[in-house]
Amino acid sequence: MPIINQAQIAGILNVSRATVSKALKDADDISDGMKKRVRDLAEKFNYIPHYHASNLQSKRTRTIGIVVPDISYSFFAFAIDGIMDAAQRSGYQVILTVSREKADIERKNILTLLSMRVDGLLVAVSRETRNIQIFRKVRRSEIPLVFFDRSIEGLGFSAVGIDDRDAARRLIDFVLRSGYRRIWHIAGSSGIDVGRNRRAGYEDALKKRGIRLRKDWITEGGFTRADGRRGFRELHRRGSLPDVIFAANDQIALGAYDAMRELGIRYPDRVGVVAFSHHEYAEIVSPSLTIIHVDPCLLGRKAMELLLRHMDHPGARSRRLRIPAEIQKGESIRIPGIRREKINRSS
Amino acid sequence: MPIINQAQIAGILNVSRATVSKALKDADDISDGMKKRVRDLAEKFNYIPHYHASNLQSKRTRTIGIVVPDISYSFFAFAIDGIMDAAQRSGYQVILTVSREKADIERKNILTLLSMRVDGLLVAVSRETRNIQIFRKVRRSEIPLVFFDRSIEGLGFSAVGIDDRDAARRLIDFVLRSGYRRIWHIAGSSGIDVGRNRRAGYEDALKKRGIRLRKDWITEGGFTRADGRRGFRELHRRGSLPDVIFAANDQIALGAYDAMRELGIRYPDRVGVVAFSHHEYAEIVSPSLTIIHVDPCLLGRKAMELLLRHMDHPGARSRRLRIPAEIQKGESIRIPGIRREKINRSS
DNA sequence: TTGAAAGCGTTACCAG
DNA sequence: CTGGTAACGCTTTCAA
Numbered sequence: 249m250p251i252i253n254q255a256q257i258a259g260i261l262n263v264s265r266a267t268v269s270k271a272l273k274d275a276d277d278i279s280d281g282m283k284k285r286v287r288d289l290a291e292k293f294n295y296i297p298h299y300h301a302s303n304l305q306s307k308r309t310r311t312i313g314i315v316v317p318d319i320s321y322s323f324f325a326f327a328i329d330g331i332m333d334a335a336q337r338s339g340y341q342v343i344l345t346v347s348r349e350k351a352d353i354e355r356k357n358i359l360t361l362l363s364m365r366v367d368g369l370l371v372a373v374s375r376e377t378r379n380i381q382i383f384r385k386v387r388r389s390e391i392p393l394v395f396f397d398r399s400i401e402g403l404g405f406s407a408v409g410i411d412d413r414d415a416a417r418r419l420i421d422f423v424l425r426s427g428y429r430r431i432w433h434i435a436g437s438s439g440i441d442v443g444r445n446r447r448a449g450y451e452d453a454l455k456k457r458g459i460r461l462r463k464d465w466i467t468e469g470g471f472t473r474a475d476g477r478r479g480f481r482e483l484h485r486r487g488s489l490p491d492v493i494f495a496a497n498d499q500i501a502l503g504a505y506d507a508m509r510e511l512g513i514r515y516p517d518r519v520g521v522v523a524f525s526h527h528e529y530a531e532i533v534s535p536s537l538t539i540i541h542v543d544p545c546l547l548g549r550k551a552m553e554l555l556l557r558h559m560d561h562p563g564a565r566s567r568r569l570r571i572p573a574e575i576q577k578g579e580s581i582r583i584p585g586i587r588r589e590k591i592n593r594s595s
Numbered sequence: 596m597p598i599i600n601q602a603q604i605a606g607i608l609n610v611s612r613a614t615v616s617k618a619l620k621d622a623d624d625i626s627d628g629m630k631k632r633v634r635d636l637a638e639k640f641n642y643i644p645h646y647h648a649s650n651l652q653s654k655r656t657r658t659i660g661i662v663v664p665d666i667s668y669s670f671f672a673f674a675i676d677g678i679m680d681a682a683q684r685s686g687y688q689v690i691l692t693v694s695r696e697k698a699d700i701e702r703k704n705i706l707t708l709l710s711m712r713v714d715g716l717l718v719a720v721s722r723e724t725r726n727i728q729i730f731r732k733v734r735r736s737e738i739p740l741v742f743f744d745r746s747i748e749g750l751g752f753s754a755v756g757i758d759d760r761d762a763a764r765r766l767i768d769f770v771l772r773s774g775y776r777r778i779w780h781i782a783g784s785s786g787i788d789v790g791r792n793r794r795a796g797y798e799d800a801l802k803k804r805g806i807r808l809r810k811d812w813i814t815e816g817g818f819t820r821a822d823g824r825r826g827f828r829e830l831h832r833r834g835s836l837p838d839v840i841f842a843a844n845d846q847i848a849l850g851a852y853d854a855m856r857e858l859g860i861r862y863p864d865r866v867g868v869v870a871f872s873h874h875e876y877a878e879i880v881s882p883s884l885t886i887i888h889v890d891p892c893l894l895g896r897k898a899m900e901l902l903l904r905h906m907d908h909p910g911a912r913s914r915r916l917r918i919p920a921e922i923q924k925g926e927s928i929r930i931p932g933i934r935r936e937k938i939n940r941s942s
Numbered sequence: 943t944t945g946a947a948a949g950c951g952t953t954a955c956c957a958g
Numbered sequence: 959c960t961g962g963t964a965a966c967g968c969t970t971t972c973a974a
Contacts, residue, residue, distance in 0.1 A: 251712075251736050253951055264961045269953060279959060294735045299710040300647035300656075301951035304966040309647075311690075319679065320892070325672035332666065332693050336700075341707060343658075344691045346679045353683075360688060363646040365598075388641045389598050545667070600967055611945045616969060626943060648967035651950040 313361030330548025392558035416449025428491035434479035476503020498525035660708030677895025739905035743898035763796025781826035823850020845872035
């Protein structure tokens with residue numbers, strides 16, 4: 249038999265549905281005897297409360313919705329892990345949706361989540377997203393939304409992201425302090441904020457040290473391993489080798505290594521590589537790699553914590569959240585990258 | 596203002612709630628004029644239908660629940676990706692829960708999902724799970740459940756898993772056919788089915804070729820990189836080097852490489868390594884590694900497809916699902932591993 | 943073409 | 959202590 253409901257229990261015991269409801273939730277105006285009879289029967293007939301029926305009254309669903317471009321990007325897998333962690337601790341269930349980088353799927357996902365009346369929304373927007381109508385709709389619905397990693401400015405929603413520019417600046421500054429001057433940058437696309445910011449950080453650092461920016465030290469492309477290989481070969485055609493390569497991410501770094509192997513260039517002895525990464529394998533592949541480690545898990549946790557604040561989650565204020573108390577809706581948090589201190593150039 | 600409901604729209608237009616409901620879903624017994632009036636107002640006031648209120652009637656939620664031990668195991672991240680893919684195509688939303696390998700969290704998660712009246716459940720059980728009461732409860736609730744990757748036998752639920760034993764047998768058979776005879780096995784724990792099955796496959800292959808099983812060629816431990824290192828060192832203490840090492844997974848293989856580096860043993864020239872893996876990085880780290888590639892994404896897709904069948908999802912039968920038609924509840928699917936054909940021992 | 947009423951499973955309020 | 963009734967947001971059936 250399918251799942252029994254309170255009315256059926258009430259029928260068997262010849263009491264009212266109200267009594268059963270109260271007995272099941274241990275109200276103090278129900279006799280112990282009645283409570284026991286109700287509970288025994290509930291147990292016996294495998295009663296399972298109906299989550300959404302209750303929520304119909306309370307106007308809260310204790311669920312939050314997530315929209316990510318793709319879960320097989322390990323970055324988002326880790327971020328979701330962090331979100332789940334914080335959500336579980338606060339008693340929220342998570343509804344996960346994936347946009348596959350398509351703006352229209354993203355739109356539909358958000359709409360579904362709104363219609364499910366999630367208590368809050370955590371969104372990393374797709375690369376394709378241009379139309380922001382759906383976000384206006386969210387705004388009007390008054391369901392809190394926090395962007396994580398990939399955000400849209402100017403809509404009045406908070407965002408939690410990595411401070412790429414600052415991290416890149418610090419990384420390059422470190423390289424300069426270590427005595428290296430010729431630093432190539434294999435950038436990602438500057439059409440994407442991550443690429444733009446990391447490049448800006450690189451330029452900040454050089455400027456600060458009074459080193460002239462050389463366009464022929466920088467190449468743009470995509471963020472894949474193949475792009476890294478292409479990038480290195482292109483820079484290499486232009487002239488002599490650098491001291492260090494700054495790769496915009498770990499995939500690009502791998503590609504640079506590929507190119508160096510092909511060209512017979514010894515690394516890290518001859519050329520050092522530094523890169524952004526969130527994944528341990530970058531260091532496994534090349535123990536010689538210096539990385540800015542960004543922690544997607546932390547990012548997810550922070551995003552969820554900020555969302556809890558926006559949802560007026562009881563306890564979100566009382567707990568010792570490490571989110572500055574003054575963060576209001578529409579303001580954002582930037583998480584710093586963590587530099588691993590080493591450059592293994594033997595020369 | 597919060598989200599408006601149908602009653603409010605009805606109030607404004609001075610019509611009944613029924614009319615609004617029907618107009619919104621384009622019923623054919625409503626005049627075009629009325630439909631337009633209702634829709635315009637709905638649009639204007641940002642009406643968003645209430646998912647759960649509708650579902651209250653239909654007895655279907657168009658949601659499925661997932662329970663995984665951990666999402667930061669990339670294996671499960673990929674599997675979830677496969678599930679999401681199939682779910683999205685069939686119009687299901689996904690509620691994701693994580694047990695962190697704890698039996699009691701797993702129990703609570705399943706209970707929550709039941710109470711949410713998910714239409715189906717996809718579960719990879721935690722390592723800790725002993726008590727199967729909760730699964731009896733699922734059984735009684737008549738909500739379909741399919742185990743994926745990690746399953747519990749004898750409960751009458753279907754399971755979708757990797758055919759580890761067969762894959763290991765084929766891998767080792769391939770190694771033997773390639774002319775290598777001394778094959779060490781750094782096994783995981785035989786307390787875990789994955790470990791047991793891979794070891795059994797190894798033994799199957801040796802037996803089939805009439806090669807005597809030597810206990811001192813096998814060592815058990817855990818599944819981590821450290822375990823791999825320990826395992827190699829232990830086997831190494833016992834005698835001369837093997838031709839090839841069979842590692843139960845890629846982490847163990849990495850550990851074996853660590854040990855060899857430390858001991859000054861040249862690989863892959865001197866010792867080849869073969870391993871199970873689902874992750875590309877294994878081959879990145881060691882282009883010399885021969886792996887049995889298991890595809891978690893495919894596993895997830897298959898699991899979802901089988902669940903759809905069990906849920907009598909309209910279309911689950913008509914579509915060309917590649918699940919054998921005769922799979923019934925309680926029966927299982929084993930997905931074969933894919934062998935990458937190469938062993939790069941230069942000797 | 944529209945509406946009244948009952949129902950989905952539960953809770954809240956007030957009476958008895 | 960228990961029960962009747964309305965309400966949550968929506969759909970469906972049947973009458974008008």
